[in-house]
Amino acid sequence: MDATTKDAWQxxxxxxxxxxxFKARLxxxxxxxxxxxxxxxxxxxxYLTLEDGLDGKHYLVLPPPPNDDGTFKIDSFGRDSxxxxxxx
Amino acid sequence: xxxxxEITPELTLVATAxxxxxxxxxxxxxxxxxxxxxxxxxxxxxxxxxxxxxxxxSRAFVGQSRTSADDSSPSPGSSALVSAANxxxxxxGYYHTTHxxxxxxxVIARRFASFGRExxxxxxxRKMTEEAGHDQLALRDLTELGYHAEGVVRAFVxxxxxxxxxxxxxxAAAADPVGCIGYAHxxxxxxxLRGPAEISAIERGLPAGVNAxxxxxxxSALGGDTHHVRTNVELAAALDADERRTIANACYLTARIYxxxxxxxxxxxxxxEAKVLAFRGSTRPLPNFSSDxxxxxxxxxxxx
Numbered sequence: 001m002d003a004t005t006k007d008a009w010q011x012x013x014x015x016x017x018x019x020x021x022f023k024a025r026l027x028x029x030x031x032x033x034x035x036x037x038x039x040x041x042x043x044x045x046x047y048l049t050l051e052d053g054l055d056g057k058h059y060l061v062l063p064p065p066p067n068d069d070g071t072f073k074i075d076s077f078g079r080d081s082x083x084x085x086x087x088x
Numbered sequence: 089x090x091x092x093x094e095i096t097p098e099l100t101l102v103a104t105a106x107x108x109x110x111x112x113x114x115x116x117x118x119x120x121x122x123x124x125x126x127x128x129x130x131x132x133x134x135x136x137x138x139x140x141x142x143x144x145x146s147r148a149f150v151g152q153s154r155t156s157a158d159d160s161s162p163s164p165g166s167s168a169l170v171s172a173a174n175x176x177x178x179x180x181g182y183y184h185t186t187h188x189x190x191x192x193x194x195v196i197a198r199r200f201a202s203f204g205r206e207x208x209x210x211x212x213x214r215k216m217t218e219e220a221g222h223d224q225l226a227l228r229d230l231t232e233l234g235y236h237a238e239g240v241v242r243a244f245v246x247x248x249x250x251x252x253x254x255x256x257x258x259x260a261a262a263a264d265p266v267g268c269i270g271y272a273h274x275x276x277x278x279x280x281l282r283g284p285a286e287i288s289a290i291e292r293g294l295p296a297g298v299n300a301x302x303x304x305x306x307x308s309a310l311g312g313d314t315h316h317v318r319t320n321v322e323l324a325a326a327l328d329a330d331e332r333r334t335i336a337n338a339c340y341l342t343a344r345i346y347x348x349x350x351x352x353x354x355x356x357x358x359x360x361e362a363k364v365l366a367f368r369g370s371t372r373p374l375p376n377f378s379s380d381x382x383x384x385x386x387x388x389x390x391x392x
Contacts, residue, residue: 005115009116039115061114061118063111084246084248084345084353085182085249086252086274086275086279087185087279087303088185088307
């Protein structure tokens with residue numbers, strides 16, 4: 001998260017703590033609120049806000065698995081191009 | 089044990105002991121890999137971190153057109169025949185990168201020693217021995233091809249070699265020159281992609297009876313770089329997290345130069361062949377060549 005986005009998110013959090021209507025809107029339509037704060041919402045992305053810590057529940061966010069399976073073609077690194085002559 | 093590095097704001101390398109991931113961090117939410125790497129390394133995780141750095145570099149330019157796409161000259165990575173003039177130009181590149189190694193390793197060793205950095209200082213001193221005379225191999229190959237070797241390397245600095253030397257100089261002059269380990273690792277790791285088939289293909293394009301692949305052989309899977317890559321990883325794994333991050337980042341930047349299509353040689357269309365050929369005609373041997381290093385041509389007898 002870049003500094004600008006982090007600053008905006010901090011403002012959203014503190015406002016949601018103090019304004020129930022704003023919090024309700026954030027929980028119902030996060031994309032709309034984020035855009036209002038100048039945060040870019042990429043096409044096709046739908047943000048979902050969960051309220052953490054109430055009734056003892058804490059959400060752990062598991063990032064999606066990388067598209068890559070982690071097994072690089074280390075015999076070539078895709079070297080089918082006009083790459084150079086590495087000599088140390 | 090895990091190792092990780094935010095290589096760009098959009099990509100984080102995550103290494104386990106058995107594999108690595110190119111992780112795309114999300115804009116929101118807790119992501120432990122968005123914090124700087126901490127803790128110790130291991131030979132396995134550091135190996136995969138550095139492998140991931142090279143892999144990320146290889147994918148950074150996917151989809152970008154190459155400047156010489158319509159150039160009929162064979163690419164360094166292809167099995168097509170390469171002309172002697174083109175190979176001479178590439179040898180000039182080898183000379184400049186290997187000469188930078190000769191020039192900068194003593195500086196790096198002294199700097200590490202002055203900082204009391206025993207392991208990196210020992211690494212640099214050992215490298216000085218391992219790499220001694222490798223720039224002379226390129227000059228010797230050029231001479232065997234019938235070129236005025238010193239004239240060729242004075243006249244030509246291929247753009248990719250120039251970029252590598254500039255990066256190496258920058259890393260060597262940095263407040264902490266530990267990134268030089270990542271630079272060396274990337275070049276030596278990439279050199280391992282050069283196998284016997286590619287060397288033979290290059291030799292087929294050169295005049296019969298001429299051994300002009302000493303430098304290539306020294307910087308290929310047939311040379312000492314397999315061992316060098318292993319020792320680079322072992323050293324890096326023993327350093328602290330900040331140092332490993334610097335090394336992995338330097339490895340990434342070095343590998344980016346390898347894959348960057350804007351640095352491709354445009355040998356034919358730039359009229360370089362005629363310019364290189366102007367340096368033909370002198371077979372005068374250069375003095376003080378290094379020892380033979382047992383880098384023999386598999387196809388032709390050794391010419392000394």
